[in-house]
Amino acid sequence: MPAPGALAAKVRTLAPSMTRSMQRVAEAVARDPAGSAALTVTGLAELTGTSEATVVRTARLLGYPGYRDLRLALAALAAEQAAGRAPAVTADIAVDDPLPAVVAKLAQEEAQCLADTAAALDTAQLESAVAALAGARRIDVYGIGASHLVGQDLVQKLLRIGLIAHAPADPHLAVTNAVQLRAGDVAVAITHSGRTTDVIEPLRVAFEHGATTLAITGRPDGEIAQYADHVLTTSSARESELRPAAMSSRTSQLLVVDCLFIGVAQRTYETAAPALSASYEALAHRHAPRSPR
Amino acid sequence: MPAPGALAAKVRTLAPSMTRSMQRVAEAVARDPAGSAALTVTGLAELTGTSEATVVRTARLLGYPGYRDLRLALAALAAEQAAGRAPAVTADIAVDDPLPAVVAKLAQEEAQCLADTAAALDTAQLESAVAALAGARRIDVYGIGASHLVGQDLVQKLLRIGLIAHAPADPHLAVTNAVQLRAGDVAVAITHSGRTTDVIEPLRVAFEHGATTLAITGRPDGEIAQYADHVLTTSSARESELRPAAMSSRTSQLLVVDCLFIGVAQRTYETAAPALSASYEALAHRHAPRSPR
DNA sequence: TCACCTTTTGAAAGGTATTTTCAGGGTGGT
DNA sequence: ACCACCCTGAAAATACCTTTCAAAAGGTGA
Numbered sequence: 001m002p003a004p005g006a007l008a009a010k011v012r013t014l015a016p017s018m019t020r021s022m023q024r025v026a027e028a029v030a031r032d033p034a035g036s037a038a039l040t041v042t043g044l045a046e047l048t049g050t051s052e053a054t055v056v057r058t059a060r061l062l063g064y065p066g067y068r069d070l071r072l073a074l075a076a077l078a079a080e081q082a083a084g085r086a087p088a089v090t091a092d093i094a095v096d097d098p099l100p101a102v103v104a105k106l107a108q109e110e111a112q113c114l115a116d117t118a119a120a121l122d123t124a125q126l127e128s129a130v131a132a133l134a135g136a137r138r139i140d141v142y143g144i145g146a147s148h149l150v151g152q153d154l155v156q157k158l159l160r161i162g163l164i165a166h167a168p169a170d171p172h173l174a175v176t177n178a179v180q181l182r183a184g185d186v187a188v189a190i191t192h193s194g195r196t197t198d199v200i201e202p203l204r205v206a207f208e209h210g211a212t213t214l215a216i217t218g219r220p221d222g223e224i225a226q227y228a229d230h231v232l233t234t235s236s237a238r239e240s241e242l243r244p245a246a247m248s249s250r251t252s253q254l255l256v257v258d259c260l261f262i263g264v265a266q267r268t269y270e271t272a273a274p275a276l277s278a279s280y281e282a283l284a285h286r287h288a289p290r291s292p293r
Numbered sequence: 294m295p296a297p298g299a300l301a302a303k304v305r306t307l308a309p310s311m312t313r314s315m316q317r318v319a320e321a322v323a324r325d326p327a328g329s330a331a332l333t334v335t336g337l338a339e340l341t342g343t344s345e346a347t348v349v350r351t352a353r354l355l356g357y358p359g360y361r362d363l364r365l366a367l368a369a370l371a372a373e374q375a376a377g378r379a380p381a382v383t384a385d386i387a388v389d390d391p392l393p394a395v396v397a398k399l400a401q402e403e404a405q406c407l408a409d410t411a412a413a414l415d416t417a418q419l420e421s422a423v424a425a426l427a428g429a430r431r432i433d434v435y436g437i438g439a440s441h442l443v444g445q446d447l448v449q450k451l452l453r454i455g456l457i458a459h460a461p462a463d464p465h466l467a468v469t470n471a472v473q474l475r476a477g478d479v480a481v482a483i484t485h486s487g488r489t490t491d492v493i494e495p496l497r498v499a500f501e502h503g504a505t506t507l508a509i510t511g512r513p514d515g516e517i518a519q520y521a522d523h524v525l526t527t528s529s530a531r532e533s534e535l536r537p538a539a540m541s542s543r544t545s546q547l548l549v550v551d552c553l554f555i556g557v558a559q560r561t562y563e564t565a566a567p568a569l570s571a572s573y574e575a576l577a578h579r580h581a582p583r584s585p586r
Numbered sequence: 587t588c589a590c591c592t593t594t595t596g597a598a599a600g601g602t603a604t605t606t607t608c609a610g611g612g613t614g615g616t
Numbered sequence: 617a618c619c620a621c622c623c624t625g626a627a628a629a630t631a632c633c634t635t636t637c638a639a640a641a642g643g644t645g646a
Contacts, residue, residue, distance in 0.1 A: 019593080019594055019595085020594085021594080021595070021596095022594095037365060040631085040632060040633085041632070041633055041634085042631095042632075042633090045596090050595080050596080051595065051596040051597075052596080052597095052632095052633075052634080053595075053596060053597085053634080053635080053636090054594090054595070054596075055633095056633070056634060056635085057595095066633065066634065067632090067633065067634085068602095068603085068632085068633065068634095071365065072330060072364070072365065072368040073368070075365040075366070075368045075369045075372075076368045076369055076371065076372035077372070078369065079368075079369035079370070079372040079373045080372045080373070080375075082373075093555060095559050095562050096559070097559070099416050099419055099420055099423065099552070099556055100416045102552060102555050102556060102559075103411050103414055103416065103419070103552050104411060106411075106548060106551050106552055106555065107407045107408060107410070107411035107548060110407050110548065110551075111404040111407050111408065114400045114403055114404050114407075115400060115404065117400070118396050118397060118399075118400035121396055123392050123393045123396065126392055126396070127392055130392065144579075145449065145576075146446065146449060149442045149445055149446055149449075152442055153439065153442055153543070156438065156439060156442075157540070193580060195580045196579060196580055197579060197580065198579060241566065241569075242555055242558050242559070242565075242566075242569075243551075243555065244569070244573060246573070247450070250446070250547070251547075254543070254544070254547075255399060255400060255403065258399050258403075258536075259392070259395060259396050259399055262386060262395050262399065262535055262536065263392055263395060265535050266388050266389070266390070266395075266535070269388050272535075273534065273535075276534075276535075276537070280537060283438075286437075286489060286490060286491060287486060287488045287489055287490065312622085312623060312624085313623085314623080314624070314625095315623095333602085333603060333604085334603065334604055334605085335602095335603075335604090338625090343624080343625080344624065344625040344626075345603090345604070345605080345625080345626095346605080346606080346607090346624070346625060346626085347623090347624070347625075348604095349604070349605060349606085350624095359604065359605065360603090360604065360605085361603085361604065361605095361631095361632085
């Protein structure tokens with residue numbers, strides 16, 4: 001059952017996959033957790049102009065067994081918020097914001113995004129994902145555009161602890177790579193939308209060849225999930241005109257990648273630690289002599 | 294209806310006036326609010342070896358209309374307590390940390406890093422940097438390893454708003470690119486250490502050819518600063534064995550990159566906004582058909 | 587445009603959880 | 617020992633939550 005703190009993020013993440021009336025319920029719940037917690041199913045249904053059934057459906061979608069449990073989570077969330085840690089609602093970044101404001105808002109937004117992702121991350125899935133990576137014979141990471149950069153980040157890290165990882169840059173290469181995978185190998189797909197065909201394809205191929213597959217996506221219900229043994233959900237910050245969701249998903253993707261990396265490094269510590277130091281050692285001469293003082 | 298926080302006190306105050314079985318219930322509830330909140334009346338009655346009626350009576354005595362409401366209050370209380378003793382997870386990430394702790398610590402560390410960078414960022418320098426980029430004829434971004442990924446991120450963003458930007462992947466290419474720059478062009482160097490020769494070199498060349506030069510570095514006093522017209526300082530999180538400083542500098546570098554991007558987008562809004570939408574538009578067909586709903 | 591199919595939705599039936607009732611049983615006082 | 621009182625839990629009654637199902641809405645292809 002999801003942690004209460006993750007609720008706002010979850011609503012944002014899942015809203016696109018909700019029907020109109022479910023969205024109304026989800027929105028009401030996210031807007032006023034305390035108020036909603038005070039209502040019965042019937043009350044909340046009336047408030048949102050929907051039916052009890054819809055309220056229950058929404059609760060289910062948000063990951064609770066039923067409304068009763070959602071209601072408890074809401075009460076908890078309200079208490080948390082009241083306890084001071086109010087998750088500061090920042091205004092969107094506007095075209096005429098002065099730079100200091102932009103800096104502050106961006107930092108705040110990204111921090112929020114980190115908190116949301118951390119709260120919503122399914123640690124059981126993460127655990128399995130880490131286990132798969134730690135024991136992998138070979139790792140492929142698929143991603144395109146901004147997600148490709150995240151993928152490369154993961155690959156760079158994994159290489160440093162002695163694993164064999166690749167992040168093919170183009171979709172054809174990705175598919176030809178995927179064909180080589182088999183049981184014991186791991187394929188990771190990174191896509192915010194969950195429906196980038198160029199990323200789904202190679203993951204599907206890897207999946208069908210018996211590799212263990214991971215998806216890092218903002219849409220756990222997207223097509224990509226069909227071919228993923230483990231799904232790690234990223235939550236994205238509120239989008240604004242200058243900063244579309246796809247662009248801000250990077251922060252949470254990187255957090256997930258870091259979690260994967262640390263997890264794997266822990267589990268392969270004997271080999272990972274020396275490999276890490278060795279790689280930093282090796283880079284030393286690529287630096288100018290340390291300036292005095 | 295009493296505030297959840299007052300519950301423990303209320304139990305103590307009212308205990309003397311309670312009957313034996315009610316005391317058992319009250320005590321259970323005060324001892325483990327979270328656990329009790331997870332139970333139904335029947336469950337709590339069984340746990341305390343009493344009956345449902347007694348549980349309800351106890352709830353009444355504590356000032357709630359019934360058990361349902363006591364239960365909500367318990368959930369809230371549990372959340373408050375959890376939030377209260379959550380504060381600093383600032384310890385280093387250890388080899389034997391369980392994954393949930395790793396996730397929390399990483400998120401917390403990166404958030405801290407964002408806050409530090411935002412606080413330390415020199416907005417005057419940022420302002421000049423943005424102005425230079427917004428009016429640039431051509432932009433080169435130099436970085437290697439993890440910093441190269443950050444550079445590519447910047448380039449991807451700038452391309453989307455119609456600017457001409459490149460992030461040469463290897464040092465030779467970078468230098469040959471740099472030679473082509475002149476006044477009106479901008480070169481950006483990204484290096485955490487501030488003394489990565491492969492990145493300093495191209496920036497120096499660009500500087501000497503009259504381009505406006507920017508450095509995004511964690512060491513504003515490093516050698517790189519000599520060739521930079523504007524220096525943007527990144528601060529990195531505390532390092533630990535599994536997560537060396539160089540690896541965690543990424544977060545602050547990306548924040549700086551985002552600030553630059555938004556700044557530029559604001560200043561070229563007329564062309565940036567349509568260009569942005571157009572680029573998202575263009576990517577639409579690279580997606581699988583939207584799942585129904 | 588229409589016919590057809592799929593998805594979404596709420597009304598009402600069906601189940602649980604909570605609340606109330608009530609009678610048995612205990613306790614203390616005489 | 618007997619009575620009056622209150623405590624207690626089983627079971628009935630109710631409120632609340634969940635499920636089912638048929639109708640409505642929305643989309644698709646002819």
